[in-house]
Amino acid sequence: xxxxxxxxxxxxxxxxxxxxxxxxxxxxxxxxxxxxxxxxxxxxxxxxxxxxxxxxxxxxxxxxxxxxxxxxxxxxxxxxxxxxxxxxxxxxxxxxxxxxxxxxxxxxxxxxxxxxxxxxxxxxxxxxxxxxxxxxxxxxxxxxxxxxxxxxxxxxxxxxxxxxxxxxxxxxxxxxxxxxxxxxxxxxxxxxxxxxxxxxxxxxxxxxxxxxxxxxxxxxxxxxxxxxxxxxxxxxxxxxxxxxxxxxxxxxxxxxxxxxxxxxxxxxxxxxxxxxxxxxxxxxxxxxxxxxxxxxxxxxxxxxxxxxxxxxxxxxxxxxxxxxxxxxxxxxxxxxxxxxxxxxxxxxxxxxxxxxxxxxxxxxxxxxxxxxxxxxxxxxxxxxxxxxxxxxxxxxxxxxxxxxxxxxxxxxxxxxxxxxxxxxxxxxxx
Amino acid sequence: xxxxxxxxxxxxxxxxxxxxxxxxxxxxxxxxxxxxxxxxxxxxxxxxxxxxxxxxxxxxxxxxxxxxxxxxxxxxxxxxxxxxxxxxxxxxxxxxxxxxxxxxxxxxxxxxxxxxxxxxxxxxxxxxxxxxxxxxxxxxxxxxxxxxxxxxxxxxxxxxxxxxxxxxxxxxxxxxxxxxxxxxxxxxxxxxxxxxxxxxxxxxxxxxxxxxxxxxxxxxxxxxxxxxxxxxxxxxxxxxxxxxxxxxxxxxxxxxxxxxxxxxxxxxxxxxxxxxxxxxxxxxxxxxxxxxxxxxxxxxxxxxxxxxxxxxxxxxxxxxxxxxxxxxxxxxxxxxxxxxxxxxxxxxxxxxxxxxxxxxx
Numbered sequence: 001x002x003x004x005x006x007x008x009x010x011x012x013x014x015x016x017x018x019x020x021x022x023x024x025x026x027x028x029x030x031x032x033x034x035x036x037x038x039x040x041x042x043x044x045x046x047x048x049x050x051x052x053x054x055x056x057x058x059x060x061x062x063x064x065x066x067x068x069x070x071x072x073x074x075x076x077x078x079x080x081x082x083x084x085x086x087x088x089x090x091x092x093x094x095x096x097x098x099x100x101x102x103x104x105x106x107x108x109x110x111x112x113x114x115x116x117x118x119x120x121x122x123x124x125x126x127x128x129x130x131x132x133x134x135x136x137x138x139x140x141x142x143x144x145x146x147x148x149x150x151x152x153x154x155x156x157x158x159x160x161x162x163x164x165x166x167x168x169x170x171x172x173x174x175x176x177x178x179x180x181x182x183x184x185x186x187x188x189x190x191x192x193x194x195x196x197x198x199x200x201x202x203x204x205x206x207x208x209x210x211x212x213x214x215x216x217x218x219x220x221x222x223x224x225x226x227x228x229x230x231x232x233x234x235x236x237x238x239x240x241x242x243x244x245x246x247x248x249x250x251x252x253x254x255x256x257x258x259x260x261x262x263x264x265x266x267x268x269x270x271x272x273x274x275x276x277x278x279x280x281x282x283x284x285x286x287x288x289x290x291x292x293x294x295x296x297x298x299x300x301x302x303x304x305x306x307x308x309x310x311x312x313x314x315x316x317x318x319x320x321x322x323x324x325x326x327x328x329x330x331x332x333x334x335x336x337x338x339x340x341x342x343x344x345x346x347x348x349x350x351x352x353x354x355x356x357x358x359x360x361x362x363x364x365x366x367x368x369x370x371x372x373x374x375x376x377x378x379x380x381x382x383x384x385x386x387x388x389x390x391x392x393x394x395x396x397x398x399x400x401x402x403x404x405x406x407x408x409x410x411x412x413x414x415x416x417x418x419x420x421x422x423x424x425x426x427x428x429x430x
Numbered sequence: 431x432x433x434x435x436x437x438x439x440x441x442x443x444x445x446x447x448x449x450x451x452x453x454x455x456x457x458x459x460x461x462x463x464x465x466x467x468x469x470x471x472x473x474x475x476x477x478x479x480x481x482x483x484x485x486x487x488x489x490x491x492x493x494x495x496x497x498x499x500x501x502x503x504x505x506x507x508x509x510x511x512x513x514x515x516x517x518x519x520x521x522x523x524x525x526x527x528x529x530x531x532x533x534x535x536x537x538x539x540x541x542x543x544x545x546x547x548x549x550x551x552x553x554x555x556x557x558x559x560x561x562x563x564x565x566x567x568x569x570x571x572x573x574x575x576x577x578x579x580x581x582x583x584x585x586x587x588x589x590x591x592x593x594x595x596x597x598x599x600x601x602x603x604x605x606x607x608x609x610x611x612x613x614x615x616x617x618x619x620x621x622x623x624x625x626x627x628x629x630x631x632x633x634x635x636x637x638x639x640x641x642x643x644x645x646x647x648x649x650x651x652x653x654x655x656x657x658x659x660x661x662x663x664x665x666x667x668x669x670x671x672x673x674x675x676x677x678x679x680x681x682x683x684x685x686x687x688x689x690x691x692x693x694x695x696x697x698x699x700x701x702x703x704x705x706x707x708x709x710x711x712x713x714x715x716x717x718x719x720x721x722x723x724x725x726x727x728x729x730x731x732x733x734x735x736x737x738x739x740x741x742x743x744x745x746x747x748x749x750x751x752x753x754x755x756x757x758x759x760x761x762x763x764x765x766x767x768x769x770x771x772x773x774x775x776x777x778x779x780x781x782x783x784x785x786x787x788x789x790x791x
Binding site: 154157158159161162164168226227228230231234241242244246251252253256259265269271272273276300303305307308311312314315316317318319321322346348349 | 566568570577578579585636640641644648653656657663666667672678679682683688690705708711712714715718720721723724725726727729731754
């Protein structure tokens, strides 16, 4: 089965066509500058075999980009997908498992579109286009929040008036689930452990967003991101944890303009806000080591970034109990040994023993950077969200125990129904 | 030494008079509405009357040797107990913009106490003092301080008096056993606003509270840590202003919000009602996470110590936390200790010890 996976950004569209279950990549690429015209033309960067190409073509919206991608696949490689897998950032309280898309699902998605205002709407535009242009092509939505559906009530509940939580859907959702689940499965396979007996802390450290996930018996039990992707770790431009009193103070300074505060905390804080010159923590490390830069802001940025990671790693190791592994993934987790060192050094009390030489001399993935006698394995694993989405899509469509629902407006099969009184929240600054 | 302890809080002024070698305080009470010059003067006038009465009844002097005054948020300027002097009052005036309600009430109280007990030294101890030297990596927020107008805003702890006493207790305990290296302590203060600190010897490395006592663990009516987006969503969806949001997060949330009525920590831990069980699980879970973070901060753990008015809960909570924290070292030698002295007595002791060394600045 050839599965076309879409990973939709606000102005971009990444795609990969994978032959499943062998996971052979047949084609892939990225449409850039989708949307209203910018200073540069819209382009699709794509690969056929190992050769790279660029095609300039106007794409006013994600529907147009989708049509172009399908044309490219057909004309250049004679390829046609058998199914499509979509990455959806937020499934709210409705969706947990990979879901075959029909009219009922689209209606539910409309209800929760505001939970991830930057991410869900473009993905939905793509799904509409796909349904219209290829009504017979099965589509599966895979949710980033899905893996975190197993977070227990005592971990997802904020200590707010319960009425407020129920009415507004205020709870921890957790994000990066597709990636956490993927690297967890890779790590368990690498260690030859059954997933159902696998305990770990997964560290998805992207150059943009970052989160840690506590995993018990192969299930997510906590994630550092919360109601939105703003909570938790310090990120490239996101502040992470912040005293709510400071958020209120900022709101007062901005005369109640929550959008202004949201922009400040989401786009101008984190590594960028602290360092004052870059949003990429790798630049901070490089600047410090190359120039012995004594700029206190750089020192502070580095210290706060790694300290928060270390504290959350400790918190989640306490939650997990006997961990089999700590997993590092995504750009920073895969390529910055200083970060892994700052997190793992002096953590013998948790059973972590980092091998400094292996950590610094990492060449292949997946790799174990713990000493031989470390009770907990320290693994560096490459994430691959597109492959993960292809796997889930394939499994969903070949799962004979769960027939593919026909078009209907009724409640979709295999999705979690909201409990009475629990309405999905709307309007979050994600 | 006879010590009058004054504990001003947002709602009321509590006092406690320790005299006659201090078996028990010979007099204690509280006054509402003390927060301005008139209120403070009235409260102190009544207080002198109470002390005179109690002095007659217990054959003790009606005039204390020293007044111990607790402040909450003193900023980086007030690390150690300070003997109140014109210099100290000037430093306090400078802090008014950072704590516009707390500091003026404190200053009014100082003037009233000076008038009521002429010549009696007043020693001011701030709860934040213990946390002045928190490392930068722990006390900074990941924001642009200039853009957010938060220059100088940083994390503190707000139960420093009890944490300091608890860590002293652990140090003495170890000393008696011949161990002289600094202990790696997780100090859990169980008050209506609970707070957990990781302390190496006497040096705090991590604390759950933040720029204000709102951040951190859920309290009796306070939410504790939240996704900051929730604050913004409440403004946007509910149309609430900062004051309304503040009222919900500080007066209607926490254990009250979870259980649906005013309650205490011992009640939550004793009750089997489902709403109490969820609240208990949430509190235990947040504490376990904070312990894990503290353990990472300390690179190990020697002692768990509980203090505060609900420290009795530590009887069940302590072993539970220890079990979860020691899963990789079942032979682990973490000790669990309860320090159940009330804050007023701890403060009286702190001030007696400090008073001998203090000179006016």
